[in-house]
Amino acid sequence: xxxxxxxxxxxxxxxxxxxxxxxxxxxxxxxxxxxxxxxxxxxxxxxxxxxxxxxxxxxxxxxxxxxxxxxxxxxxxxxxxxxxxxxxxxxxxxxxxxxxxxxxxxxxxxxxxxxxxxxxxxxxxxxxxxxxxxxxxxxxxxxxxxxxxxxxxxxxxxxxxxxxxxxxxxxxxxxxxxxxxxxxxxxxxxxxxxxxxxxxxxxxxxxxxxxxxxxxxxxxxxxxxxxxxxxxxxxxxxxxxxxxxxxxxxxxxxxxxxxxxxxxxxxxxxxxxxxxxxxxxxxxxxxxxxxxxxxxxxxxxxxxxxxxxxxxxxxxxxxxxxxxxxxxxxxxxxxxxxxxxxxxxxxxxxxxxx
Ligand SMILES: [Zn+2]
Ligand SMILES: [Zn+2]
Numbered sequence: 359x360x361x362x363x364x365x366x367x368x369x370x371x372x373x374x375x376x377x378x379x380x381x382x383x384x385x386x387x388x389x390x391x392x393x394x395x396x397x398x399x400x401x402x403x404x405x406x407x408x409x410x411x412x413x414x415x416x417x418x419x420x421x422x423x424x425x426x427x428x429x430x431x432x433x434x435x436x437x438x439x440x441x442x443x444x445x446x447x448x449x450x451x452x453x454x455x456x457x458x459x460x461x462x463x464x465x466x467x468x469x470x471x472x473x474x475x476x477x478x479x480x481x482x483x484x485x486x487x488x489x490x491x492x493x494x495x496x497x498x499x500x501x502x503x504x505x506x507x508x509x510x511x512x513x514x515x516x517x518x519x520x521x522x523x524x525x526x527x528x529x530x531x532x533x534x535x536x537x538x539x540x541x542x543x544x545x546x547x548x549x550x551x552x553x554x555x556x557x558x559x560x561x562x563x564x565x566x567x568x569x570x571x572x573x574x575x576x577x578x579x580x581x582x583x584x585x586x587x588x589x590x591x592x593x594x595x596x597x598x599x600x601x602x603x604x605x606x607x608x609x610x611x612x613x614x615x616x617x618x619x620x621x622x623x624x625x626x627x628x629x630x631x632x633x634x635x636x637x638x639x640x641x642x643x644x645x646x647x648x649x650x651x652x653x654x655x656x657x658x659x660x661x662x663x664x665x666x667x668x669x670x671x672x673x674x675x676x677x678x679x680x681x682x683x684x685x686x687x688x689x690x691x692x693x694x695x696x697x698x699x700x701x702x703x704x705x706x707x708x709x710x711x712x
Contacts, residue, residue, distance in 0.1 A: 365463070372410065372462035378428045379410075379458025383451045385421040385472065385559045387484040387566070388444035393417055393468045396441070401466045403437045410461035414469050418484050420445070421472040421559060425458040451557065451581060473563055476533035481570075488565030488576035491552065493589035496579055497598055505550040508539060510561045511604075514643060518611055518620045518630040519583075519601030521554060532560055539564065540571045550575045556603065558582035587614050602630050610643075622647035624654070637662035639677040 390396050397415045404413075404424075411424030426434045439446045475484075491499060499505055500521070507524040509516050516526045527535040527542065543551065551573055553561040558581050565578040579586050583603045590597045601619045602611040610632040622629040622645055629647040636656035644658050657663040665673060 369462040372459065375427070379425040380428055380431060381411075381423075381425050381453040381456040381458045381460060382434075383423045383453070383557065384438070384448055385419065385557075385562075386445055386448050387419040387472075387487065387562065388442065389483075389485060390415065390417055390419065390442070397466050397468050400437075400441050401464065403441065404434070404466075405464055407433050407437070409434060410464050412461070413464075413466040414472050415466065416469050416472045419472050423461075424464075425461045449581065451584065473559055474533060475536060475563060475567075477536065477567065479570075482567065483570070484563050484566045486566050486569060487562050488551075488553070488569060488578050490580040491577045492580055493586050493593065493595055496552065496586060497590075497595055499550060499552060499577065500598060502550060505552060506543065506546060508543075508551060508553045508561075508564075510535060510539070510553050510555045510564045514632070515556070515604040518632065518645070519599060519603055519614060520619075522598050522600060524554075536564060536567050540568065543573070547573045548575070550577065552577045552579065554579035554582055554586070556582050556605070557584055583614075604632065620645055622650055623658075624650040635659075635662050637666040638673060639665060639680060 393415045397413075400413070400415075407427070407430040409424050409426050409430075411422060413420065413422040413424065435450070439448070500507055500523070507521050509520050509524040509526050510532070512530065513526065513528065516524075520526070525542075527539045529535045529538050543549075551568060553564050553568070553576070555561040555564075558579065561578040561582065565576045568576045581588075583599055587597060587599055587603070589595075590599075597615055599614050600617040601615060602613050604611045611630070618628045618630050620630040621627060624646060627647055629645055631645060631647070632643060633646050633651065633656065635642040635644065635658040637658075640658060640662045642658045642662075646654070646656070646658075654660070654663050655666065657666055665676060668676070
């Protein structure tokens with residue numbers, strides 16, 4: 359029931375395929391009694407029709423990002439829909455400009471949660487969610503006086519694009535955001551509250567958590583920003599999301615409107631281009647304009663630029679023992695590299711003044 363062939367071999371096999379593939383994502387919160395048994399059954403069923411990708415299964419539901427041979431697409435839908443009554447007819451998000459070649463094996467994992475939330479209250483049911491809003495309904499409700507719009511994403515996502523008047527929850531993890539959001543709006547339990555995120559999976563859980571905490575009128579954007587903008591554009595509606603939708607692929611963001619709402623983290627001029635620091639030992643995710651990218655050779659600071667230009671051996675020696683987790687430029691935390699950047703900024707200001 360597990361893949362025993364090497365990754366390289368699997369990738370080669372996938373690339374040799376002649377048929378086209380569709381990339382599809384889906385999720386659903388519903389109770390699964392025995393996630394292991396469900397996983398094993400679904401694995402056999404999907405494997406037989408050459409579905410590749412990642413699927414997570416937990417007591418609270420299912421979340422998948424997969425690719426399906428076009429010729430098997432109907433069979434796939436049937437198999438998914440029939441695997442549990444709750445999944446009958448669930449929305450499948452089919453990626454538009456995608457060649458379907460991003461996966462070459464099927465990985466299905468049982469996890470404690472499909473979205474880590476830090477909630478251990480046994481009475482919390484993530485299946486009892488708020489009301490879905492389609493693009494048109496969103497525009498109408500968001501216009502109403504008193505409606506509160508909450509962005510359930512991270513700061514770096516909010517920074518380059520968000521819905522008009524949306525409020526950010528200033529924390530770095532979804533875990534911390536949930537209790538913080540409840541606390542921030544505890545006096546607004548009777549107001550209309552709309553939540554959104556990139557694809558809907560986080561805000562859907564957040565909407566359930568708000569209801570669980572006594573909020574009465576909780577809504578969330580169906581399919582998140584991705585589906586909202588697609589539908590709004592298709593139907594000729596005003597697009598209330600401004601700027602870029604941050605996505606984790608090489609583009610690091612998809613432009614929705616021409617508005618540039620963020621600033622270069624180095625010089626402060628309008629810019630919404632995310633980049634990763636070119637220093638192998640840093641990789642900080644931050645916003646950098648073209649001028650600053652040229653001067654710092656794509657690095658986040660002079661310190662990183664120097665390190666990047668050291669001989670490879672020396673760079674490796676410096677990196678040893680350093681914590682290289684994913685680093686994100688963040689306002690809520692005092693990032694160690696921010697210091698370098700601030701020092702550099704002051705130095706440059708001084709140079710400019712000469
Ligand atoms: Zn700049
Ligand atoms: Zn750096």
